[in-house]
Every structure is written in C-alpha cells, then in structure tokens.
Amino acid sequence: MGAHISIPMYQRAVPQRYRLIGQRCLKCGRVNFPPKAVCKYCLTGSEFENVQLSGRGTIYSYTIIAGGGAPPEFAEDARCKGSYPVVLVELEEGPRIIAQLVNPPGEGISIGMPVEAVFRRIYEEEGVIRYGFKFRLV
C-alpha cells in the first residue's frame, strides 16, 4: 500500500475535529475540547459523555499572522492574503479553541465580539481534502 493515506483512520478522527464534539467530565461537569484522556480542569476525571458544541462563542484573544511561517493548514490562505487574523474563541460551553477568523471587520477585532464556527476546506494533502472549522463574526 506504500504511502497511501488511510481513509478509514482519517475518518475516525472526523467527529471530534470536524463536528465540534466535546466531552463533558462526569466528575466536574466541565467540557473538554479537544477530547482528553484525563479532564484538564479537575485533573482526575476520566469518564466523559459526548456533547455537541454549539460553535457559538466570543473572541477571548486574537493575533494577526503575517505571511510566512504559517502552520500548514493556514499556509494556503497566507499565500493568498499575506496576513490574516487568528482568534482564540471561548465557546459558550467553556472550551477555548484557536482558529482563523474568516470575515475580519475593517475597523479591527475587539475582545468579546460574538462569533460562530463555520466549516471550510482548509487544505488538501495527498489528494484528500481536509475540512476544519474557522470562525466568523455574527
């Protein structure tokens, strides 16, 4: 099979990464995303239930990434636009996640702006199109 990418293995990763499935710790009740073996909040809980995250949240922090040195999933956009904003979003369920902001406002980004997750094609690798989430202002 050589270096052929394993589609079944790739698909197994889909629920958490692409459908925003978090896991609620049965011990402390907080939601981990991405899923962990041990709860990152109480550091002892290891039993979880899946929860569908809403994808809604607010901007907790942000940075502007200049072209060059971008991680591979952002490299294509960096080539096209030169620089782009990356936001740290606090989801309404509690987890904080980093993603690109797809519609930055001309007047600049402010902490606390409401956003929602959108699903976009991020990059293509060995013929497989990878999807992931970004955020947009609402």
Ligand SMILES: [Zn+2]
């Ligand atoms: Zn916990």
